Amino acid sequence: MKSNITIKDVAKKAGVSISTVSRVINDSKPVTDEVKQKVLDVIKETGYIPNPLARSLVTKKSQLIGVIVPEVSDSFVNEILNGVEEIAKMYDYEILLANTYSDKEQELKSINLLRAKQVEGIVMISWIVEEEHVEYMQKCGIPASYISKTARDYDIYTVSTSNVDATYDMTKYLLDKGHEKIAFVMTSQDDTILERERLAGYEKALTERNISLDENLIKHGTTTYEGGYNSMKEMLDQGVVPHAAFVTGDEAAIGAINAICDSGYRVPEDISVAGFNDVKIAKMYRPKLTTVHQPLYDMGAVAIRMVIKMINKEILEDKKIELPYRIEERESVIERR
Amino acid sequence: MKSNITIKDVAKKAGVSISTVSRVINDSKPVTDEVKQKVLDVIKETGYIPNPLARSLVTKKSQLIGVIVPEVSDSFVNEILNGVEEIAKMYDYEILLANTYSDKEQELKSINLLRAKQVEGIVMISWIVEEEHVEYMQKCGIPASYISKTARDYDIYTVSTSNVDATYDMTKYLLDKGHEKIAFVMTSQDDTILERERLAGYEKALTERNISLDENLIKHGTTTYEGGYNSMKEMLDQGVVPHAAFVTGDEAAIGAINAICDSGYRVPEDISVAGFNDVKIAKMYRPKLTTVHQPLYDMGAVAIRMVIKMINKEILEDKKIELPYRIEERESVIERR
DNA sequence: CTGAAAGCGCTAACAA
DNA sequence: TTGTTAGCGCTTTCAG
Numbered sequence: 001m002k003s004n005i006t007i008k009d010v011a012k013k014a015g016v017s018i019s020t021v022s023r024v025i026n027d028s029k030p031v032t033d034e035v036k037q038k039v040l041d042v043i044k045e046t047g048y049i050p051n052p053l054a055r056s057l058v059t060k061k062s063q064l065i066g067v068i069v070p071e072v073s074d075s076f077v078n079e080i081l082n083g084v085e086e087i088a089k090m091y092d093y094e095i096l097l098a099n100t101y102s103d104k105e106q107e108l109k110s111i112n113l114l115r116a117k118q119v120e121g122i123v124m125i126s127w128i129v130e131e132e133h134v135e136y137m138q139k140c141g142i143p144a145s146y147i148s149k150t151a152r153d154y155d156i157y158t159v160s161t162s163n164v165d166a167t168y169d170m171t172k173y174l175l176d177k178g179h180e181k182i183a184f185v186m187t188s189q190d191d192t193i194l195e196r197e198r199l200a201g202y203e204k205a206l207t208e209r210n211i212s213l214d215e216n217l218i219k220h221g222t223t224t225y226e227g228g229y230n231s232m233k234e235m236l237d238q239g240v241v242p243h244a245a246f247v248t249g250d251e252a253a254i255g256a257i258n259a260i261c262d263s264g265y266r267v268p269e270d271i272s273v274a275g276f277n278d279v280k281i282a283k284m285y286r287p288k289l290t291t292v293h294q295p296l297y298d299m300g301a302v303a304i305r306m307v308i309k310m311i312n313k314e315i316l317e318d319k320k321i322e323l324p325y326r327i328e329e330r331e332s333v334i335e336r337r
Numbered sequence: 338m339k340s341n342i343t344i345k346d347v348a349k350k351a352g353v354s355i356s357t358v359s360r361v362i363n364d365s366k367p368v369t370d371e372v373k374q375k376v377l378d379v380i381k382e383t384g385y386i387p388n389p390l391a392r393s394l395v396t397k398k399s400q401l402i403g404v405i406v407p408e409v410s411d412s413f414v415n416e417i418l419n420g421v422e423e424i425a426k427m428y429d430y431e432i433l434l435a436n437t438y439s440d441k442e443q444e445l446k447s448i449n450l451l452r453a454k455q456v457e458g459i460v461m462i463s464w465i466v467e468e469e470h471v472e473y474m475q476k477c478g479i480p481a482s483y484i485s486k487t488a489r490d491y492d493i494y495t496v497s498t499s500n501v502d503a504t505y506d507m508t509k510y511l512l513d514k515g516h517e518k519i520a521f522v523m524t525s526q527d528d529t530i531l532e533r534e535r536l537a538g539y540e541k542a543l544t545e546r547n548i549s550l551d552e553n554l555i556k557h558g559t560t561t562y563e564g565g566y567n568s569m570k571e572m573l574d575q576g577v578v579p580h581a582a583f584v585t586g587d588e589a590a591i592g593a594i595n596a597i598c599d600s601g602y603r604v605p606e607d608i609s610v611a612g613f614n615d616v617k618i619a620k621m622y623r624p625k626l627t628t629v630h631q632p633l634y635d636m637g638a639v640a641i642r643m644v645i646k647m648i649n650k651e652i653l654e655d656k657k658i659e660l661p662y663r664i665e666e667r668e669s670v671i672e673r674r
Numbered sequence: 675c676t677g678a679a680a681g682c683g684c685t686a687a688c689a690a
Numbered sequence: 691t692t693g694t695t696a697g698c699g700c701t702t703t704c705a706g
Contacts, residue, residue, distance in 0.1 A: 017677045049453045054699035116386045354693045391683035395698045
């Protein structure tokens with residue numbers, strides 16, 4: 001049973017040459033039915049499994065696709081990963097995961113690690129796209145697609161949803177519900193492009209209503225629950241009490257809700273809260289979170305399909321795919337009386 | 338830059354033989370400092386990366402460890418995975434993940450897939466341990482460790498926490514808080530051993546207080562949020578209103594809480610709820626979930642350390658490692674007045 | 675339709 | 691200390 005059985009053993013036992021065995025396992029060339037059956041029997045009998053290492057070494061195909069993520073346990077990432085994985089399996093690719101913890105150095109290391117492992121393509125999920133890394137990957141000529149909220153500026157294959165529009169729409173929605181003092185808690189770890197874009201959407205909506213930007217209502221946090229909690233807590237402790245809070249990440253939004261409750265306010269009665277992404281927990285928490293729904297699973301699926309197509313040298317219609325988002329009205333935002 | 342550079346190219350460019358190059362990249366044999374430097378320079382210059390496929394083919398070491406899980410997105414699994422991953426990286430192993438969706442067939446397929454991919458060992462996370470699969474793995478002689486709540490019965494390497502004791506303790510805790518009608522919602526997809534064990538713990542605690550088992554208070558659900566929601570909803574709809582509910586999984590417990598709230602009761606004022614595992618969301622939800630804390634990260638770390646040791650033929654003191662659990666008192670359980 | 679042989683990129687004896 | 695050489699298990703010409 002120990003997998004020491006090689007193609008040679010099978011060939012000997014079946015009384016044929018190794019090339020014949022190779023032909024039947026790949027059915028790459030015609031083989032007499034009789035011989036074929038014989039070989040198949042021996043394979044079953046011995047429990048032979050072809051060694052993919054040896055195979056890859058000669059074919060240069062590893063059937064491996066690398067996926068680089070900022071943090072596996074982040075639910076946003078997680079749900080995208082589901083899509084990536086399922087499609088990969090469908091096409092008989094294996095996923096090699098690399099976690100960067102949003103560290104630029106680590107990201108570069110991961111690229112090299114994956115390259116070393118002979119991945120045929122890479123799906124990159126990243127909060128911020130590093131120009132340097134983009135160039136590096138292009139120079140390596142490795143098929144890649146990006147899932148990122150800031151990738152549109154580069155000449156690379158990306159799947160995304162529109163940030164500015166979504167932020168604008170949600171802010172507008174909040175405004176329409178009668179909220180004027182809207183806290184804006186960003187969750188984008190010191191990235192300038194992303195924050196700038198989002199801020200632009202937020203600002204645009206306010207400006208349309210002739211509401212001026214209040215710096216005290218803006219916080220730069222992180223994507224985590226703790227990030228949202230701390231940002232909100234800080235604001236409240238400074239005596240700034242908004243009508244509503246728009247937090248650009250669901251876990252952080254829930255952190256914010258808890259901070260609000262811990263400070264003695266109620267959600268949504270006193271302060272409405274809106275999130276971003278629509279991850280699983282958004283429906284589990286009470287009050288259910290009103291949020292910007294993103295088709296996470298699909299984003300993953302589309303991204304990996306792109307790289308598989310690139311691997312197969314198929315033609316891709318679009319370099320940039322933008323998937324639709326929508327505002328998912330639930331319970332955490334109510335009309336302000 | 339394209340990684341077509343082989344050891345040969347480096348050798349030629351450095352004016353040495355390929356074995357010398359091999360020696361410096363592995364520093365397996367002494368090489369003159371001068372020559373070494375020369376080779377190192379060429380490597381840097383060309384951006385050469387050794388092909389691990391070729392290397393593995395000859396050394397028979399893939400630096401790959403397979404991890405089989407019932408469901409990546411389950412937070413219990415997820416948090417264990419963090420531990421597994423981190424330790425793997427520490428020892429320079431790469432993780433190959435296989436998702437079985439708790440399907441027996443798929444699990445067998447995964448074992449073979451991983452075997453085919455030449456993994457050096459396997460960490461198996463599974464709700465139920467299949468005897469058949471255990472035997473198969475043993476026959477293959479592949480180093481493996483199991484994280485499972487029902488693995489103790491087999492002669493295999495396992496890491497776990499004590500189910501019966503934990504269930505007993507939590508039930509007792511609930512009893513001590515003055516709850517007598519305690520709903521018991523299991524989350525173990527039709528597994529008999531696990532359910533039997535847990536039920537035993539639950540029953541033992543009740544018996545000690547001379548409380549007889551009420552079948553109406555017992556539900557067999559699934560690990561998911563929905564599973565917990567539906568089980569609880571069903572019970573309530575049948576007119577059975579317990580003093581407390583003990584749900585053997587946190588996500589399901591939160592589902593149960595929501596079902597309770599949706600039926601017009603309050604948690605914990607009307608009905609207390611306790612969970613199991615202590616995953617991230619247990620602290621995020623409000624009321625914060627009182628639950629059985631399990632050292633998830635450590636379980637993963639210990640499990641993979643076991644297989645790494647087995648790979649290195651080191652001696653393992655224990656075949657069965659049982660990690661401590663504890664009852665984490667938070668807000669979802671209160672004293673019954 | 676089948677076999678012999680070359681070679682994928684690397685490591686590990688074995689000589690020198 | 692270094693180079694030569696024989697494979698690792700497989701696919702793929704190239705002859706037959």
